[in-house]
Amino acid sequence: MPKVLVSDKLSETAVQIFRDRGIDVDFEPNLGKDKDRLAEVIGQYDGLAIRSATKVTEKILACADNLKVVGRAGIGTDNVDKAAASKKGVIVMNTPFGNMITTAEHAIAMMFAVARQIPEASASTHAGKWEKSKFMGVELTGKTLGVIGAGNIGGIVCDRARGLKMKVVAYDPFLSEERADKMGVEKVELDALLARADFITLHVPFTDATANILSAENIAKTKKGVRIINCARGGLVDEDALAEALKSGHVAGAAFDVFKVEPATDSPLFNLPNVVCTPHLGAATTEAQENVALQVAEQMSNYLLTGAVENALNMPSVTAEEAKVMGPWVKVAEHLGSFVGQMTDEPIQSIEIIYNGTVSAMNLEALNCSAVAGIMKATNPDVNMVSAPVIAKERGIQISTTSQDKSGAFDGYIKLVVKTAERERSIAGTVFSDGKPRFIQIKGINIDAEVGAHMLYTTNTDVPGIIGTLGQTMGENDVNIANFTLGRSAAGANAIALLYLDGPPPAAVLEKLRATGLFQSVAPLHFNVA
Numbered sequence: 001m002p003k004v005l006v007s008d009k010l011s012e013t014a015v016q017i018f019r020d021r022g023i024d025v026d027f028e029p030n031l032g033k034d035k036d037r038l039a040e041v042i043g044q045y046d047g048l049a050i051r052s053a054t055k056v057t058e059k060i061l062a063c064a065d066n067l068k069v070v071g072r073a074g075i076g077t078d079n080v081d082k083a084a085a086s087k088k089g090v091i092v093m094n095t096p097f098g099n100m101i102t103t104a105e106h107a108i109a110m111m112f113a114v115a116r117q118i119p120e121a122s123a124s125t126h127a128g129k130w131e132k133s134k135f136m137g138v139e140l141t142g143k144t145l146g147v148i149g150a151g152n153i154g155g156i157v158c159d160r161a162r163g164l165k166m167k168v169v170a171y172d173p174f175l176s177e178e179r180a181d182k183m184g185v186e187k188v189e190l191d192a193l194l195a196r197a198d199f200i201t202l203h204v205p206f207t208d209a210t211a212n213i214l215s216a217e218n219i220a221k222t223k224k225g226v227r228i229i230n231c232a233r234g235g236l237v238d239e240d241a242l243a244e245a246l247k248s249g250h251v252a253g254a255a256f257d258v259f260k261v262e263p264a265t266d267s268p269l270f271n272l273p274n275v276v277c278t279p280h281l282g283a284a285t286t287e288a289q290e291n292v293a294l295q296v297a298e299q300m301s302n303y304l305l306t307g308a309v310e311n312a313l314n315m316p317s318v319t320a321e322e323a324k325v326m327g328p329w330v331k332v333a334e335h336l337g338s339f340v341g342q343m344t345d346e347p348i349q350s351i352e353i354i355y356n357g358t359v360s361a362m363n364l365e366a367l368n369c370s371a372v373a374g375i376m377k378a379t380n381p382d383v384n385m386v387s388a389p390v391i392a393k394e395r396g397i398q399i400s401t402t403s404q405d406k407s408g409a410f411d412g413y414i415k416l417v418v419k420t421a422e423r424e425r426s427i428a429g430t431v432f433s434d435g436k437p438r439f440i441q442i443k444g445i446n447i448d449a450e451v452g453a454h455m456l457y458t459t460n461t462d463v464p465g466i467i468g469t470l471g472q473t474m475g476e477n478d479v480n481i482a483n484f485t486l487g488r489s490a491a492g493a494n495a496i497a498l499l500y501l502d503g504p505p506p507a508a509v510l511e512k513l514r515a516t517g518l519f520q521s522v523a524p525l526h527f528n529v530a
Contacts, residue, residue, distance in 0.1 A: 002304040003044060007032035008051035010073055014293035021301040023047075039063045047071065047300045050079070058084040069093060069303050071296040074283055075103075076233065077313060078206070086314045089387040093299050093311050096152060098292035099283035104156035106282045107201050107231040108164075110255035113276045114227050115140055115199075117253075120274065138198075141165045146197025148213065149232070150175045150185065154203030158185050169193050172204075194221040199229065206233040216241035224250055231257040231282045234264075243268035246275065257282050309366075315386045316365035326362055329414070330370045332429045332437040335451050335527055336416045337374020339427050339439070342525050343457070344378070346420045350398040351375065357412035360403040368401060371416060413440060445496055447487035452500040453529050458513070459521040462488045462495040469516055470497060477509045 003024040006015055010029070018025040026045075031038055032054030042048065042064045049071045050056065056070055061084045070080055072094040085092050113119060116137035124131050145161045147154050150170040158168050168185040171193045180187040190213075193200070200222065204210045214228065214237040222228075228251060230237055239260060245251040246269075253274040259267055262280060269275050283289070302308040307327070308320040318326065333353075353371050355364060366385070373388035383391060392399060406412070415428040428441040439449040443459070460466055467486070474481055480502045488495035505524050513522045 002046040004047035004049060004300060004304070005031070005042070005045040006049045007038060007054045008049070008073070009053075010049060010051070010293040010297070011290055013290065014049075014073070014297040017294060017297035018301060021305060023301055023304060035060065042067060047304055049073065049296055049300060052076065052079055054079065056080040056085065061085055061088045061090065064088065064090065069300055071095075071300040073289075073292040073296040074099060078233075082314055083390075085386075086390045087387055089382065089384040091303065091309060091315050091386055092313045093296065093303075093309075094313060095292040095295040095299070096311055098295045099285075099288035100152050100156055102285045102288035103231060103282040104153050104160060106257060106278075107153075107157050107203070107229055108160050110229050110231060110257065110276055110278070111140065111145075111199055111201065111227070114229065114253040114255040114274065117274055119276050140199075143167070143198040144169060144196050146171070146193040146200040147185070148172070148190070148193065148200065148202045149204035150180075150183065151203065153232075154201075155183060157201060157203060158183050166199075169196060190218070191221060194218055195223060197223060197226060199227050201229040202232045202236050204232060204236065206235050211235055212238050214238065214242070216244075219245050219251065222251070225252045227251070227253040227255070229255045231255075234258040234260040234262060240268050243272060246272050315369065316363060318363055318366050322363050322366075326366065328431040328435050328437060329359055329362060329367060332431055333367045333370040333414055334374040335437055335439075336414060336427050336429050337371040338377060338527055339374075339442075339457075339525065340416055340418045340425050341375040341378030343425060343521075343523055344375075344418060344420060346422050347395070348375070348397050348418055348420055350400070350419045351392070352400050352402065352417040352419075354402045354404065354415040354417070355412075356404045356408070356415070357406035357410065359412035359414060360405075364401055364403070367414070368399065371414070372399065375416075375418065410440065415441070439498070442487070442496055443489075443494065445487040445489050445494065447485055447496070447498070449485040449498050450500075451527050451529055452482070453527060454501045454504050455525040455527070456497075456499040456501060456505055457521065457523045457525055458497045458499075458519045460495050460497075460519045462490075462492050463518070466495070466497065466518060469518060470499065470513070473509060473512050473516075474499070474501075474505075477506065477512070479503075479505055479509055 001024050004018050006027045015025055015027045039060055042060055046066055047069045051073050058081050067090050069091045075094055075096050077094050080092050082092050117135045121135040144167045147158055147170045150158060150172040161168050162184050169188045170185045171188055171190045175187055177187060216238055219241050255276040256269055257278045258280055299310045302320055306320050307323045309315055309318040353368055369385040369389055372392050373383055373385045376383040376388045376391055410430045413428050413430040417426045429437055429439050432438055437451050481499050482502055483500040485498045510522050513519055
């Protein structure tokens, strides 16, 4: 039974989802704040469900020997060391859709608040003043809204703004012209947005490319009197530069829900006139908190019980339906990689993965991860589908993928071609109608070989006596051959043999076979066929 720790405040309904799915769950909503205690206990768990209070650091992950998945109830995963998680083979999931509407509505609310100076007017009125003439606002109707980032949340903001009769221009390198037309917005470059927008709202993640996207230089390019709203991520706006622009009057107002350093107890934006600040409330509605909690519980349960991967940040997503169909193909990819990995003892330069026929229409990213993991496990048994691509990249291995229409005798197959400085190895496999994986080609030689737990692979020139030598050597050393498969390219040319054994062959047997001088390769192979 998988075991999950909930170390932040999730709803009881979400915790019950784990229980109802047959998962052992410990609900410790304050544990995430105690990093030392978390490090002590995390090794017991397969899954960790968090919000923002738990910091999943490299140190925590180093103690998480059984951890398979971290689920963040919410969008932001700044509190998770994703690079360390990937190296550890831990999937990091978030819930990008559970609080989209809530965050978008908060951005719209903040835009209204700064346009009409509502917080200041409210404070003044509460103080017994009646300063009606002091708080002169502006209308939103007819104004131009510049949206930086028109993805899930930004797209909702665009829709709501159009309902307010605003003109909307959007900067997003990933936004197509067709998609922009459907959204009813004008796609523009960043400089054009800065020059035209009366209001600017940000809806991008914090990355190297977006850090300080509204720098001092870019703020200077904005239209005089612009109002800036940030309900996305701290660090997108140079807060010091914005404060100066507010003081000079170039920027008429700002509304911030997120800050470079949080909790934000001090900021250059604090106590400036017409600056609205809230303590990261974008997702803080009853509906959103419940939605993301339920979503993360379902996602983690699905992964731990069925292998379905949803909204993962460091691995291709695989739906439950895909997992059922792709299961045998994932195994084939892993076995192919394992075969080549066990045969290769020099540095790998490149891996080419060729998909032919029906399999070429599947989730190739996930299959790639399985194949690369199979290769990497030969030298690092702890590698999995999450960590393998990271390790391959660190080693400078080039990975390429090719898809082909159906050709040959099989409806679909996968072929691996692995190159080193010394040689090139190739192997192909498929799934038969019985759902079992098969090797169908090794070194260009066609075969039909099931995958066994313990196998012996040999290569030789096709001459008489090979089968007899193999059988006699095994028999003399009390090694039982359960079955065998042979193949050759042509009479008298290259030949291969795959022997299915009841257990690993002793090293002495391998040396005796090599000593005959009949074989170019004698390699024991082990496969996880469970």
